Amino acid sequence: MKKVALFLANGFEEIEALGTVDILRRAEIPVQTVSVSNELKVTGAHNITVIADKLFTTMDFSDIDVLVLPGGMPGAKNLNEHKGVKEQIKTFVTKGKYVAAICAAPMVLGGLELLKGKKATCYPGFEPQLIGANITGENVAVDGKIITGKGPGFMFDFALQLVEIIAGKETRKKVAEGLLWEKKISD
Structure with missing residues (x-):
């Protein structure tokens, strides 16, 4: 089973971080x-x-197989200013491992120029920081090994997408049903 590390910086968005950890667990x-x-x-x-x-x-x-960056301010800014976090992200992308960011946090990936030519989404207003990305405006955008989410209201979509990528559609469906998350899950 793939293992996940989720970064916490002061000012992180609690719903995105803790909700994602909860759903993955x-x-x-x-x-x-x-x-x-x-x-x-x-x-x-x-x-x-x-x-x-x-x-x-x-x-x-x-x-670790997947890095997750929750948004929130100034949490995403603090992640973006952490040299070690940015080095780890670059290493993961180079090794073909997954990197996921939600809300304002995709700006970290954009600043590293990892979104060039890739589909991405983020919290409204942060699009200019997703340098070279094809902004989708979707709740969740997946392009190769990079997953981005729009914001706290879409944490379930983001976290369940990670579950599907890591553990498959059946596990996603089972977790969503256990949460009484009634959105339709396509097969």
Whole structure:
């Protein structure tokens, strides 16, 4: 089973981060939350404080298959200013591993010029920072190994898309049904 690391920076969007972790864990996908600050305690954009599983400085990414960047401000800005996060993203893309970002966080990928010629979506107003992307405006855009989501209202779509990519359509359907998420899932 693919393993996931989800970055937490002060100012992260709680719904996107915690909802995604919850849904992935419901699918029995191993997820580690990774603080990019100097402490495990990270406070979100709406003053909800959580304890991350690992610090970025002690995290071993060698057995991780998927990186997830939640949005929120200034969380996405803090991710974008973290050199180690950006290096890790570039390494993942080079190795053909998955990178997923939602809301404002696709700006990190755009700034690294990883979205050139790729379908992408983001929170309205951040499109200029998705340098070279084909902006879809969709809830979730998947182009190769890059997955982007529009914003907090679409966290379920984003997280369930990750479940499908990692664990398949049947697992996605099972998790969605367990959540009473009544959106139709195409076969």
